[in-house]
Amino acid sequence: EPEVTQTPSHQVTQMGQEVILRCVPISNHLYFYWYRQILGQKVEFLVSFYNNEISEKSEIFDDRFSVERPDGSNFTLKIRSTKLEDSAMYFCASSETGGGYGYTFGSGTRLTVV
Amino acid sequence: DAKTTQPPSMDCAEGRAANLPCNHSTISGNEYVYWYRQIHSQGPQYIIHGLKNNETNEMASLIITEDRKSSTLILPHATLRDTAVYYCIVRVAGVGGSQGNLIFGKGTKLSVKP
Numbered sequence: 001e002p003e004v005t006q007t008p009s010h011q012v013t014q015m016g017q018e019v020i021l022r023c024v025p026i027s028n029h030l031y032f033y034w035y036r037q038i039l040g041q042k043v044e045f046l047v048s049f050y051n052n053e054i055s056e057k058s059e060i061f062d063d064r065f066s067v068e069r070p071d072g073s074n075f076t077l078k079i080r081s082t083k084l085e086d087s088a089m090y091f092c093a094s095s096e097t098g099g100g101y102g103y104t105f106g107s108g109t110r111l112t113v114v
Numbered sequence: 115d116a117k118t119t120q121p122p123s124m125d126c127a128e129g130r131a132a133n134l135p136c137n138h139s140t141i142s143g144n145e146y147v148y149w150y151r152q153i154h155s156q157g158p159q160y161i162i163h164g165l166k167n168n169e170t171n172e173m174a175s176l177i178i179t180e181d182r183k184s185s186t187l188i189l190p191h192a193t194l195r196d197t198a199v200y201y202c203i204v205r206v207a208g209v210g211g212s213q214g215n216l217i218f219g220k221g222t223k224l225s226v227k228p
Binding site for chain 1: 146148150152155156157158159160163201203205206215216217218219220
């Protein structure tokens with residue numbers, strides 16, 4: 001069964017540094033997403049991406065965050081000037097239609113900002 | 115998007131049917147009901163969705179009341195691997211990234227016991 005692959009599985013960074021979280025969505029999917037989950041809390045939407053541009057973003061996705069699809073397979077989330085409160089599990093997801101069903105999520109990257 | 119209400123936790127005996135309820139009394143006519151689950155700290159997993167008719171797939175059945183104000187997810191023969199947090203999400207099934215925001219609540223923590 002096709003999978004969404006995320007790397008690294010765990011990233012530790014110092015406060016103020018930049019991090020890039022990487023994702024390889026399912027090859028025939030056209031819609032891409034980032035969500036995050038702070039330990040013990042809800043899964044929160046960050047951003048959706050379609051046709052090489054951001055479709056929607058949440059209040060969490062401030063100007064320190066950016067996404068990119070640098071080639072035909074990777075989808076990245078960059079966080080600049082990281083803060084302690086950015087520590088969370090970050091999930092990448094992709095879907096074929098963007099209609100709310102059939103999203104496939106990756107297993108996540110645990111980001112720890114120290 | 116309409117809000118949903120789910121019990122915080124439920125238990126189910128292994129091999130028995132697990133019936134997970136969801137209330138969505140303010141659902142609009144063009145909003146679908148989606149179910150996802152999250153096993154431990156993994157990424158959420160899509161289960162099933164529906165508009166007004168009952169739906170069944172290899173994972174589960176979805177029963178939506180005639181007035182569409184509530185629904186029940188049924189796992190016909192629960193196993194220990196079905197222990198997870200189950201999320202009921204209601205949103206418009208718009209196609210395209212602009213409608214890609216799945217709003218996760220706290221869900222129901224289902225514990226399947228031997």
